[in-house]
Amino acid sequence: MKELRTQVVIIGAGPAGLLLGHLLQREGIDNIVLERRSREYIEKRVRAGVIEYGIAKLIEDAGAGERMKREGLVHHGVELRFDHTSHRIPLSELADGKPITVYGQQEVVKDLVALRLDSGAPLLFESEVTAVEGLTTDGPCVEVEGVDGKVRISCEFVAGCDGTFGVANKAIPKDVVRRYERTYPFSWLGILAEAAPATEELIYCRHENGFALYSLRSPTLSRLYLGVRPEETLDQWSDERIWDELNTRLATDEMPEINQGPIIERGITAMRSIVVEPMRFGRLLLAGDAAHIVPPTGAKGMNLALADVRELFHALLAQLRSNDPRLIDTYSSTCLERVWRAEEFSTYMTQMLHPNHEDDFENGVQMARLRQAINSREAATVLARNYVDLNSL
Ligand code: RFL
Numbered sequence: 001m002k003e004l005r006t007q008v009v010i011i012g013a014g015p016a017g018l019l020l021g022h023l024l025q026r027e028g029i030d031n032i033v034l035e036r037r038s039r040e041y042i043e044k045r046v047r048a049g050v051i052e053y054g055i056a057k058l059i060e061d062a063g064a065g066e067r068m069k070r071e072g073l074v075h076h077g078v079e080l081r082f083d084h085t086s087h088r089i090p091l092s093e094l095a096d097g098k099p100i101t102v103y104g105q106q107e108v109v110k111d112l113v114a115l116r117l118d119s120g121a122p123l124l125f126e127s128e129v130t131a132v133e134g135l136t137t138d139g140p141c142v143e144v145e146g147v148d149g150k151v152r153i154s155c156e157f158v159a160g161c162d163g164t165f166g167v168a169n170k171a172i173p174k175d176v177v178r179r180y181e182r183t184y185p186f187s188w189l190g191i192l193a194e195a196a197p198a199t200e201e202l203i204y205c206r207h208e209n210g211f212a213l214y215s216l217r218s219p220t221l222s223r224l225y226l227g228v229r230p231e232e233t234l235d236q237w238s239d240e241r242i243w244d245e246l247n248t249r250l251a252t253d254e255m256p257e258i259n260q261g262p263i264i265e266r267g268i269t270a271m272r273s274i275v276v277e278p279m280r281f282g283r284l285l286l287a288g289d290a291a292h293i294v295p296p297t298g299a300k301g302m303n304l305a306l307a308d309v310r311e312l313f314h315a316l317l318a319q320l321r322s323n324d325p326r327l328i329d330t331y332s333s334t335c336l337e338r339v340w341r342a343e344e345f346s347t348y349m350t351q352m353l354h355p356n357h358e359d360d361f362e363n364g365v366q367m368a369r370l371r372q373a374i375n376s377r378e379a380a381t382v383l384a385r386n387y388v389d390l391n392s393l
């Protein structure tokens with residue numbers, strides 16, 4: 001078996017793994033990024049769209065924000081739509097002038113992949129980590145199955161940035177790890193359509209039929225979501241049914257119809273919350289979806305992943321440069337405090353906006369929360385601050 005050596009092995013080339021690799025490489029820390037999928041696959045995967053103020057700044061400070069600054073859409077508010085009426089939450093006005101940036105996750109991924117390949121540092125596609133070993137010794141290692149066969153890589157630290165279904169979180173022994181989990185009784189059907197958005201700002205909508213979200217990617221691309229039952233499949237949703245339902249849920253007197261166009265991507269995502277504690281085991285450090293999942297209603301997943309990386313980068317730098325373990329030792333507890341805040345906000349947004357078809361008491365509470373969010377400046381301010389910059393508070 002081929003043998004390699006590096007300082008940090010990074011499992012997964014999502015936003016978390018790619019940003020960590022880039023930041024470490026800029027500081028001269030050797031690392032190898034391993035990704036089980038192809039470059040084409042990860043660059044096409046349509047996911048998040050909203051980047052928090054402080055996380056956009058992190059990307060820019062890392063030298064990875066040039067195209068995001070040029071093409072990203074800067075938004076100063078969002079709409080909450082219920083009872084067929086829209087209410088604007090003036091995010092920036094309520095959150096110290098800070099805006100959000102609407103820029104697709106796959107664009108962030110493309111920008112980071114390009115930087116990595118330009119730097120010449122190793123990023124191996126179609127290379128799946130199959131085993132993680134020696135985490136409580138000074139010499140951990142991973143086994144990789146790639147296009148050229150099996151490789152064994154020894155290192156000083158392993159960064160598990162491989163998502164919920166990766167190998168990293170499974171490498172923490174069962175008697176050490178605790179997993180908190182909640183599954184919601186609905187999923188999101190998401191589409192990307194070649195249609196000019198009929199809205200300038202994102203619209204989060206609660207309708208008796210279910211949730212809807214109007215988002216966008218560019219002046220010619222709309223990104224829309226519908227809350228659906230968890231057992232529903234894409235073949236039950238023809239294009240016509242999708243547009244009809246979006247129109248039913250989102251229509252107001254001012255916006256009776258939304259612009260339609262060819263659907264170029266579609267998918268159904270289950271809604272879950274997961275927290276894995278601790279985020280460190282010996283020489284393994286988890287970051288991003290490998291350690292936590294939030295339902296997408298708060299737009300927090302990618303932001304949370306990149307905020308972990310900001311912390312992890314400083315911790316690894318202090319350890320590998322100055323032999324100072326303090327930040328590594330506090331990494332898990334520092335991150336988890338922020339993670340639970342994001343879980344709280346995502347739960348709040350999710351519960352407020354998805355009507356419950358079985359429980360009218362719950363629906364009454366949801367409506368009261370929505371009215372509070374638009375009528376109380378204090379409630380709106382909490383929502384705005386959490387939405388715009390939770391990960392830097
Ligand atoms: P990723 O992006 O899942 O990357 C993990 C990578 O690891 C690879 N991998 C392995 N590689 C090698 N060996 C193995 N054994 C491996 N096992 C797995 C995988 O192939 C993959 O490439 O995790 P990361 O980097 O932690 O990033 C997290 C984000 O992707 C995720 O939180 C967000 O997409 C969530 N999310 C949103 N986040 C936001 O901040 N704002 C949003 O507006 C937002 N909207 C969303 C979302 C997620 C959604 N879906 C589809 C789940 C909207 C949706 C619909």
Ligand code: PHB
Pocket residue numbers: 047048049050202213215216223296297298299300
């Ligand atoms: C998106 O644009 O894909 C998006 C926006 C806001 C969310 C989730 C997804 O809360």
